[in-house]
Amino acid sequence: MTSKERALAPIKNKTMDRFPMWYGGDPKTTENIVAALGAKDENEALYDILDIDYKTIRPEYVGKPYKTYEDGSFDTDWGIRRAGLHYGQAITHPLAYAKSVKDIMDYPYPDIDDYDCKITEKQLREAEGYTIIGGTWSPFFHDATELIGMEDFFIKMYTDEKVIDTLVGKCFDFYYELTKRSFEQNPGVIDMFFMGNDFGTQRSLLLSPEMWRKYFKPRIRKIVDLAHSNNAVTAVHSCGAIRKLIPDLIDVGFDAVNPIQVNASDMDPQELMDEFGNDITFFGGIDENDILLNQSEERVREETKRIIDILGRKGKYIVAASHDYLLPEVPAKNIIAMFDEAKKYGLGEFGRIS
Template sequence: MTSKERGIAPMKNKRLDRFPMWYGGDPRTTQNIVTALGVNNADEALYDVLGIDYKTFRPNYIGEPFQVYEDGSVDTDWGIRRAGLHYGQAITHPLAKADSVKDIINYSFPNIDDYDCKISKEQLLEAEGYSIIGGTWSPFFHDSTELIGMEEFFIKMYTHEKVIDALVEKCFNFYYELTERCFKENPGIIDMFFMGNDFGTQRSLLLSPEMWRKYFKNRIRKIVDLAHSYGAVTAVHSCGAIRKLIPDLIDIGFDAINPIQVNAENMNPKELINEFGDDVTFFGGIDENDILLNKSEKCVREETKRIIDILGSKGKYIVAASHDYLLPEVPARNIIAMFEEAKKYGLGDFKENRK
């Protein structure tokens, strides 16, 4: 079975030779893995040695360079200034005082023409035999809250409903149109559309299920339908305690749910697989908060097998950590141990209740 076949098999209810494996991490984390394995580069480490099954291609920004300030902060095409590690945090909220739909309409949102969506021939050659993840990450919830400020956003969901609805719509439409262009410019190439918005904390949701359904559900359904119309499977990333949303995510049509933070409130993997395992593929669940970060390689291997036994018990599982972006503080040896054990454990050690 090739990685291309393996990567989508759980969502298609097809028998596997082993569970597919996905990796996401900071470039420094990847380099730590390269060094620990004693190989030449990231591709050799992740694909030749560890056996990762997915390669991701997102649209490339080709617009005007962004303003970078002396303190290291940088402007973005959303008109937000960001600071901090990696993508950073918003330190300005340009629509904080917006109190009318006109304020939203008059704002300068990003232009999809500033992005190149075409996956090159060189990239396709590099990805031959692998499952290709494409489209956009589509974090329109985060962009909406950052433009106006999170506290202000949550208040105005109740006090300025039309303003928030217009804001969410504008943010969503940017990603929808850009993702649509990705599919049109790469016909038959994208195997998985994998998007992300964090709706949960460690204890509960950031907003009520009712408000989530009002502002987000139907929009997300629209972009999932788009991906399905081009023959791609779909996965959603949402950190935290999102159990109350899982029936809605399944109803929308998602084929897989990531990252399954098993130490968050009401995210017990045995309960999740019993309640939802027939209807969706679980994607992740190997604890990054404590096990991968702090424990021994032996403990990591034991936890990897435990999660495979639980979340893989119905044959619908993708091996990954419970966080989509592993930071350099996570020991490379533990990341390697997770994938080595998952690759070795595979379907050959299935219990009698596995397919």
């Protein structure tokens, strides 16, 4: 079967030859995989050798180059200065002064026209036969907290509801309109809408379920409905201990949930499967914090099979690590072992009982 058929099969309850596999990582991590496999390039390593089933094509930023500083920090199109490894962390909060809805409304948010949403013919040719993930990552929770400062954000959720609701709405509207444009400019092309906002820590949620339902749930439902109206399946990424939100993620219509951090509090994979396995596809769950990072290839293979047997018990599973962005510190040999074992193991126990 084609990668596209396989990649959509768990969500659409179709027969498949093995569980589909998804990869996300830092460019340097990918370089390490290419070198370890002796491949000529990323495409050969990920798709010809490892047999990954999804290709991601996001809108491309084509606006003015970001302003950079001598210390390596830079300003994004959100007006936030960032520093540190990879995409870095926000070191300025340009709306920290905001005291009114007008302050929020007057802020210069990113311009949708600074993004090119059209998927090129070359990209289409290279993605032929694969499930295309499109639209935007839509991290509107993170943008809102970085603009105003996380501590003030959480305080003002209670003390200044209109300011926070307006801020969250402005951040969400940018991604909604950009994703809408992506579907409009690429009709029938995008197979999966996969968005991400980290609402959990290793121990608990960052905010109460009640506050999440108040500020985020209606907006997330809106963008999920947009994707479904364009015949795309949907997946959500949220790190950490998010078990209390999973019923809501199911309720808004998500087809799959990622990354399933199995070593976070209250995220035991067997319990998650027992409680939610009929209602959503699990996407991830192969531990990155210890197994992929520190253990042997043999141990990685054992854990890969264990997770497939648990989260794939009903045939609704996508093979991936428990983090969406594998860093270069994760040994390439362990990432390769995970995907190699997943291919060999196929449908695991599900294949033997179905």
